[in-house]
Amino acid sequence: MGHRCCSKQKVKRGLWSPEEDDKLVKHITTHGHGSWSSVPKLAGLQRCGKSCRLRWINYLRPDLKRGSFTAEEEQIIIDVHRILGNRWAQIAKHLPGRTDNEVKNFWNSCIKKKLLSQGLDPKTHNLLSSRQRASNKLACKYSSSSPSSQSQHGSFTVFNITSHAKDTNNNNNNNTMMMNPPPPVVTFPHQSPNPNTTYAQNLYGSSMDTPFVSSSSCFGNMLYESDPCIWDDANAVVETFEESRVDSLPPMPQPQQQENDDKIDMDCSLMEGGAGSFDLGLLESTLLSAAMDDFGWNF
DNA sequence: AAACACAACAACCGCGAACGC
DNA sequence: CGCGTTCGCGGTTGTTGTGTT
Structure with missing residues (x-):
């Protein structure tokens, strides 16, 4: 069962591997995300666009502050x-x-x-x-x-x-x-x-x-x-x-x-x-x- | 050392809004 | 204006690490 948004294609779910992260970061830093639905294909990822977006926004974005809340x-x-x-x-x-x-x-x-x-x-x-x-x-x-x-x-x-x-x-x-x-x-x-x-x-x-x-x-x-x-x-x-x-x-x-x-x-x-x-x-x-x-x- | 409980966090799901055609 | 698609958001679930018994 894939996501509704990407039910046609086989998508991986669960935690992201460092390799996947790397692919996504490289793709977005060089091309921008454009349409999220096209990101997985262009970045060579077996993920749905929604998952890519979430991963970028919540984890990979360079301006994120990590660590405990003050x-x-x-x-x-x-x-x-x-x-x-x-x-x-x-x-x-x-x-x-x-x-x-x-x-x-x-x-x-x-x-x-x-x-x-x-x-x-x-x-x-x-x-x-x-x-x-x-x-x-x-x-x-x-x-x-x-x-x-x-x-x-x-x-x-x-x-x-x-x-x-x-x-x-x-x-x-x-x-x-x-x-x-x-x-x-x-x-x-x-x-x-x-x-x-x-x-x-x-x-x-x-x-x-x-x-x-x-x-x-x-x-x-x-x-x-x-x-x-x-x-x-x-x-x-x-x-x-x-x-x-x-x-x-x-x-x-x-x-x-x-x-x-x-x-x-x-x-x-x-x-x-x-x-x-x-x-x-x-x-x-x-x-x-x-x-x-x-x-x-x-x- | 193993089993369990819990906290913290990552990721998914579904919905609605926005947008383009 | 209606319809389909995409995006963003909030709720929820799943996973992992850590402390306790």
Whole structure:
């Protein structure tokens, strides 16, 4: 059974041999890839074009950075993922030399577990419910005690979770959006330049203490701690988010990296634009869907 | 030393978007 | 505009290396 895209020809599958790599590299460096479907034939490979493309992009490209992810890269992934979700290709654009596949693998094998161990839902970056946390207990225990992952990628806590809950809901018994039981309070260390610093902070080069600094802090502070309006109007999250961001952000610095991507996307807006180009639609849908998923809201 | 469990990573698969005809 | 092909993306599976029992 070959790939659908190349079912006519016999294709090899599985791991690439050094000889195959060599052929592919030589071909692409001298001729470019052109049409991927024609690459195997032209390069003398018994592979399908799709496989060649993947091998080149994920492994053979000369501009790839190999090796473990740094703490800074990890923080970037977490920050961008919080906004964009599983859009690995978009996330990878913030990490020069890293591929979407690499980012995805790192997320699934490491970051996901780290977030779970912190009681956070890796999908939404919100706090897990107590039931969800309980069900993840085993995984978290395992993850947090994994010596290899700690030694390889460093072990740091993005923020602290305290068990005491601030009861902001007691007087709102008629509110249908209430969460029960009340969630724990998320607190944040004052983040000086260290691995805890978020991507946004790095971009802005300041120690902002605004909800925008990180949407974890956004959720932590706004949803659970300081902003009860969320319980009345989910849109308030977005409004509060926007206002506080616009009010408190310093002027944007020059982008750290130039992207030749004319698709205007959330991640690009973050780096290149001011408040005007901020994709609130995407943010809103992300935040709202996250909130709805997490709290079981149905509209 | 062997067997097992797990993490990390490479590669595959299927789907949808983009593109050309 | 419809259709076929190609490309890119995200989810998933497979493979390999390493640690543990």
